[in-house]
């Protein structure tokens with residue numbers, strides 16, 4: 194099976210995304226991660242473009258040991274000289290020279306004849322070859338170039354010593370069949386075409402960058418160029434992680450392998466997203482948050498029975514966390530039961546059916562159902578009617594210079610007594626929670642505290658959610674009041690009730706299990 198090499202241009206074409214500007218340190222950080230991912234070539238920038246980019250190219254060249262590090266350069270002496278100056282200390286220095294070849298670019302941008310383009314291309318490659326062991330030449334806007342002329346350019350740069358010949362679809366105009374046809378044509382019409390590694394470089398203007406890259410691979414190219422997360426100029430470049438996973442997942446079809454460390458994909462994607470500020474859409478293939486999430490009941494049921502029903506690759510392969518069955522409007526009973534079991538609730542069919550009705554009602558009101566919503570559903574159904582502690586009153590003493598003190602009054606149904614306690618805290622809410630702990634005689638771990646207003650205006654109802662943990666029991670409590678401190682006290686007492694009930698019902702269950710049958 195033949196191997197296709199990966200040329201990563203996240204740091205050059207990816208950085209051409211409007212609004213992205215990576216510092217030298219950030220480029221080095223990404224480059225080291227790309228090295229771990231196993232790409233063969235890293236395009237670190239455009240050395241002649243600015244002193245900052247020169248410095249970045251130089252730093253990446255020095256930091257990275259295994260991949261070839263290249264810089265982009267126009268077919269002009271000063272760019273080629275700057276490129277060597279930046280990369281002469283690199284372990285594997287390379288240069289990427291480009292010159293547009295299409296009629297539109299020749300006429301309007303370069304103002305050059307075909308003959309001038311041929312001469313300049315050859316001259317630039319010969320010049321670069323004096324220093325660089327690795328010279329790539331790109332026919333910018335190759336996709337819209339006459340095939341016969343492309344073949345002439347190819348012949349000249351091969352003669353001049355180019356190691357890699359890239360035919361970019363600079364403006365993302367090609368269809369897969371057309372693009373593949375260019376490489377087939379060159380293979381048939383250019384003598385010595387075997388002396389260069391053919392490379393594909395696609396843009397996503399019509400959403401075909403990955404499809405075009407794969408078509409080029411089918412036509413025999415040995416290198417693909419692209420970026421992590423598909424970032425880049427305009428609509429971006431071909432997403433390398435998508436090409437890699439297409440080759441891996443459809444290996445028997447493409448009969449091509451890569452040397453990439455696929456498990457590094459998710460980490461690389463997260464790093465690039467964080468440092469460039471380019472967020473990855475949830476539905477992005479391979480690395481999006483939803484790429485391995487299933488919400489529809491029928492899919493979830495299939496997944497529980499066998500993952501291959503709805504997953505063509507596993508998230509672990511690319512270093513993503515395990516597949517998720519997301520609870521929502523479209524979920525079914527199988528997934529619902531599985532989720533509750535995972536959360537520690539062993540419920541019978543009747544209980545599941547009752548809860549499922551409430552769950553579906555909730556999904557009509559709420560977009561995404563979180564674990565805490567499910568906890569509330571269960572607790573609400575089997576918890577609330579047997580309240581142990583009833584909140585009666587709270588009083589706060591607060592001054593800007595002293596610790597706040599809270600006094601709380603709670604009725605305890607276990608002994609029928611009304612209990613009062615006071616406590617100081619780091620803030621008013623903390624004081625209230627500590628006072629409740631004193632009444633109960635135990636302390637709870639506060640895992641989460643959320644507050645939002647239910648209505649508008651200064652008399653708005655404040656709704657407080659708390660999440661408490663004690664041992665392996667986690668519960669949620671809710672309290673509502675026009676006073677947010679009272680809402681906090683109510684929420685905390687509500688949650689403590691649930692801890693006590695859950696503990697009691699577990700003890701009950703244990704007792705039943707330990708009592709011999711018939712006694």
Ligand SMILES: CC(=O)SCCNC(=O)CCNC(=O)[C@H](O)C(C)(C)COP(=O)(O)OP(=O)(O)OC[C@H]1O[C@@H](n2cnc3c(N)ncnc32)[C@H](O)[C@@H]1OP(=O)(O)O
Pocket residue numbers: 206209239241242243265266267268269291292293302303333363426
């Ligand atoms: C498809 C691609 O992604 S190509 C890479 C695109 N990336 C970038 O352009 C980012 C970095 N670029 C830059 O920082 C600047 O454009 C620089 C420093 C390279 C050049 O800046 P300037 O000297 O001010 O020129 P400017 O960018 O305005 O114009 C480009 C010039 O290069 C010429 N040129 C464009 N491509 C090439 C080429 N491959 N070889 C030789 N000359 C070229 C243009 O014809 C134009 O020349 P002119 O001034 O004689 O008309």
Ligand SMILES: CC(C)C(=O)C(=O)O
Pocket residue numbers: 206265291331332333334359361362363364394396
């Ligand atoms: C410089 C070349 C390869 C390029 O980025 C393009 O044509 O899109």
